[in-house]
Structure formats: structure tokens, C-alpha cells
Amino acid sequence: MARRGPYGKGEAKREEILQVALEVFAQEGYRGTSLRKVAARCHLSLPGLMHYFNSKEDLLTQVLRARDASARARHAEFKGAETYRSIIQEGADTPGLVELFVSMAAAASDPTHPAHGLFAERYAEIRPHVTDYLRRRMDEGALRSDLPPERLAAILVALADGIQLQWLTDRSVDMQQPIDDIMLLLAAPREA
Amino acid sequence: MARRGPYGKGEAKREEILQVALEVFAQEGYRGTSLRKVAARCHLSLPGLMHYFNSKEDLLTQVLRARDASARARHAEFKGAETYRSIIQEGADTPGLVELFVSMAAAASDPTHPAHGLFAERYAEIRPHVTDYLRRRMDEGALRSDLPPERLAAILVALADGIQLQWLTDRSVDMQQPIDDIMLLLAAPREA
DNA sequence: GTCTATACGACGATAGAC
């Protein structure tokens, strides 16, 4: 009774494809990267590749999901600017994937798009994550508490996304500075 | 000496095309809107339309430029949260154009893309605009000045973009709240 | 279940006639 269920050869091949697709999009960006190119690097025909995915958008969504999962594994605990620093560094090393992320965010505005659920879940997970961190810092007295931590978290998450959008056009913008600045603004000012 | 130079019938037709394209993309979004569809609404064939533009990406870039120009005319002076409120309301009324904007921002990461210059100019214009406003408010003593206005402006601009990105996926997010919140944070706290 | 071959319709782009 060898491999059965979702752990057979097929599942391994699917993950190989996702890994190859991630590399191709990281290297060549979102625009101008065709599925035929990805299939070729997998030593597969296009229909052979499509055997594992419902559509191109489904494949791309799973690429982002796989990247999210690995990032989550590496940053199990959110530690503020420190964690953010690592995450943006990973983005800066793979501009093609940032481009993919932003393109998908636009496409996901259609509720029927496969990535719509991904982005909804993503924000639903990240915001409480950041909120918990902020609440902890507030309890320690390290942060001013004029605003509830939920609303501060909304600001931090949106800020991170917005900086990335600018960085796509101008790679010289400092993605770290605005986050450092706002943490400075939030640092308990009554001590100063 | 009738119409000559860039003010003849051709220029009028070009602007008609841009207006029609803006409407089509506003209604049907970026994905799944082809140039043939735009051409049809202009009572033109595809090559007839392409006579006025170098490429699809060129046309879309000019659509965004035209929208920017009209927005600039309507909001000649940046008046803080008030102006922002009007601008996001216009975005909320035309989600297809927000989707177009974000998609183009991703594509513009390629320096050879026609929209690359647009986004570069855009940020180069908006940031000083917001900076001036903040500096004025600081001089009035209405804002705390722990940070230079340039850095505060960078935060505000990125925040606005990032909120839009989230709003594309979840139309229930409040695009106004985070801006109001951060202005609250910046309001001279030593008076409270 | 895994994969190849082939074909389809639509896209953006271009050549050349009028």
C-alpha cells in the first residue's frame, strides 16, 4: 500500500511546479512571463502543467499562498520593526514577486477571482497579529494609547503596502524609514 | 488657415478616445477589457484606434494622465483630510479605475514601461504638495513637529495608497479612518 | 492519475490599400 491520497507523486510535482513558477516570476516579473515558459522549465507541456491547476490565475494564487506560508514559518512571531525589516528585505530581493503581489491585489478586486479569498484571509490574519503586538507594547507602557491598537494596526499594515507600491516605481525609496518614523511617533511621548 | 498642428481634428479624436476608454475601464475594470471593445465604442476599428497610440500600455498611461490632470484641476490646493476625503470618494465611485491604477503601478516597475515616468512624476509632485501643507500646519502650531514634514508626508502618501490596495479586496474597509487617525496622532498633543 | 498533441478563440501588433 504505497502512496495514496494527496501525498503521492502528484503532490510533489505540484509543489515543484509552484517552486519553479516562483523562481521564474521572481526573475522575470509578472508581465511577459507565460505559462508555456514555466512549463518548459518544468520539462512539461502546457497541458501537462495545467493538469495540476484550474487556470493561470489559480496557479499564481497558489504561488502567493506558498510564499505566504514560507514567510509565516520564518516569522512565526511578529516582533515589530524587526520582523518588518526582514520581510521587506525579502521583498527587495525579489522585485518580480512584489510586482506579482500588487498585480494580483488589483485582480483580486473581482470577488470571483481565485486570489480574492487569499487577500481577504491575509489581511484577516495580519491585522490581529500586529494588533496583539501593539497591545503588548501598550501594556508595557512603551506606546501611547490615544488610539485603540486595532486602528494603529490598520495604519501600519496599510503603510507597509503603500510603501511597496512606491518602491516598485522608485527603488531608491526607503521602505524602512516610514515604519521607523511612525513607531517613533507612537513611542510614549510623555516620557520625552 | 484652418486647424493645423496638434489642435486639429486628430487631437480632438484622441481626447474622445481617452474619455471613452476611461469610462469603459471605470465600468468594466482592467481585466477583461480589450482595446477592441474600446475601439467599438468609438466607432473605430482596432488599427483605427491604434493610429493615435503607440501601444495599449501607452493608451492606458494616457488615461491615467488625463485622470490625474482633471483631479489636479479640481484639487488645486491640498487642504489635508478634507481634500483626501474628496479624492477617495472619487476612487470609491470608480473601482475599475482604482484597479487600473494599481495594475499600472505594478507594471510600471519596469523602467521601460510608459507608465514608469508617470508614477515617478506623480510621487515627485504629490509629496512636496503634502509637505507644504504639513509645514504650514506646523508653523501654526497645530501639529507636533517631532519629525520633519517631508517624512510625515511620505507616511501620509504611502498610507493612502496602501488603504486603497486593501479596499480593492474588501470594499467595507474605511479609507478615511486611518488618515483621520494619524492626523489625530499628529495633532499637537501637548495641548491635550 | 499523468501527460502529449492538437486545436480554438481572443488578444495586441503591424503591413499595406484606399
Add this chain to the structure above:
DNA sequence: GTCTATCGTCGTATAGAC
């Protein structure tokens, strides 16, 4: 300035070998 015709490529769909 605008058209018809055509090109290469894209994502997708189906038939069928193994």
C-alpha cells in the same frame, strides 16, 4: 486617417496515449 487582412502569442479546452 482609417480600413481589411494577417501575424505571433496568449490562456484554455478536448482527445486520447500510457
